[in-house]
Amino acid sequence: MIIEILRLNHRIARDKRITTHVGLTSRSLGASAMYYSGDKDSEMENSINKITEKFGGPFIIEHVKNEISLIKEKKKQGYIISHLTMYGISFEKYIKKLKNEKKQLIIVGGEKVEPEYYQLADYNISVTSQPISEVSALGIFLYNIHGIKEDFKDAKIKVIEQERGKLLKEF
Amino acid sequence: MIIEILRLNHRIARDKRITTHVGLTSRSLGASAMYYSGDKDSEMENSINKITEKFGGPFIIEHVKNEISLIKEKKKQGYIISHLTMYGISFEKYIKKLKNEKKQLIIVGGEKVEPEYYQLADYNISVTSQPISEVSALGIFLYNIHGIKEDFKDAKIKVIEQERGKLLKEF
Numbered sequence: 001m002i003i004e005i006l007r008l009n010h011r012i013a014r015d016k017r018i019t020t021h022v023g024l025t026s027r028s029l030g031a032s033a034m035y036y037s038g039d040k041d042s043e044m045e046n047s048i049n050k051i052t053e054k055f056g057g058p059f060i061i062e063h064v065k066n067e068i069s070l071i072k073e074k075k076k077q078g079y080i081i082s083h084l085t086m087y088g089i090s091f092e093k094y095i096k097k098l099k100n101e102k103k104q105l106i107i108v109g110g111e112k113v114e115p116e117y118y119q120l121a122d123y124n125i126s127v128t129s130q131p132i133s134e135v136s137a138l139g140i141f142l143y144n145i146h147g148i149k150e151d152f153k154d155a156k157i158k159v160i161e162q163e164r165g166k167l168l169k170e171f
Numbered sequence: 172m173i174i175e176i177l178r179l180n181h182r183i184a185r186d187k188r189i190t191t192h193v194g195l196t197s198r199s200l201g202a203s204a205m206y207y208s209g210d211k212d213s214e215m216e217n218s219i220n221k222i223t224e225k226f227g228g229p230f231i232i233e234h235v236k237n238e239i240s241l242i243k244e245k246k247k248q249g250y251i252i253s254h255l256t257m258y259g260i261s262f263e264k265y266i267k268k269l270k271n272e273k274k275q276l277i278i279v280g281g282e283k284v285e286p287e288y289y290q291l292a293d294y295n296i297s298v299t300s301q302p303i304s305e306v307s308a309l310g311i312f313l314y315n316i317h318g319i320k321e322d323f324k325d326a327k328i329k330v331i332e333q334e335r336g337k338l339l340k341e342f
Contacts, residue, residue, distance in 0.1 A: 025307040133192035
């Protein structure tokens with residue numbers, strides 16, 4: 001299963017940490033790429049890339065200028081497009097179907113999402129019909145369609161589960 | 172089931188939006204309160220309270236000066252204390268048990284968490300053993316022990332699920 005994320009309309013001042021959390025959540029739960037539009041933000045990219053270098057990948061980040069072209073291109077390549085929005089249909093109704101899709105692009109909105117995205121998406125999907133957080137919405141969605149990723153490549157470091165305290169294994 | 176959240180060490184400059192997302196995630200997935208320590212932040216409190224006024228509650232936010240006392244007090248009251256940390260044991264091993272606990276306090280860390288919290292917690296729990304996000308970790312955890320909350324009280328507005336577009340019902 002190939003999962004990629006498109007984060008819309010990143011604003012450096014306001015979204016740096018939120019978009020970083022979107023990226024880390026994506027990486028931990030099976031996505032191999034995060035595209036983002038809005039402001040190009042090298043600091044945010046670096047903070048995610050540093051984690052990938054240390055804890056393994058693959059996970060790439062790419063700034064895009066034309067989100068609509070990216071979505072159309074992915075559609076041509078056979079990707080299923082899900083757009084996460086509190087206004088959509090509950091994700092629980094789509095899980096069974098989406099678990100079997102081999103190529104998926106998941107759109108995570110910014111502050112405002114233009115109607116065009118609702119039209120372009122194959123599915124407009126909500127994770128609760130409440131104002132929640134794009135970070136937790138994406139996390140819950142990915143956990144349900146993919147689950148926790150275990151097979152990271154080229155990791156230099158790995159956490160070993162402990163009841164109390166911290167244990168890191170270095171390679 | 173009573174679920175309450177303790178968010179440690181909030182820093183206004185850095186964490187405003189992250190803590191807001193922790194609050195909204197908590198509210199949507201069954202928690203009735205979020206305590207937080209660190210900087211008192213009225214703006215963050217207001218942005219969550221506004222959502223609760225509009226979309227319903229109950230959900231209270233309270234700044235605490237002494238987190239350790241709060242945890243000890245909750246323990247005396249019979250709360251089970253889970254501390255979310257990437258170093259802990261996978262939450263999947265605890266779900267069955269925690270689904271049946273009637274009173275729960277969930278600790279969500281800040282940048283640094285002192286060893287004392289690992290000792291005080293009944294369970295140190297990871298949602299992936301990777302750097303993820305406290306927002307998505309909490310979301311996935313709450314989704315699994317509680318699920319999506321449906322019964323909000325005193326809501327002035329409610330989202331009606333749509334395949335495309337937005338529909339809000341006002342009361």
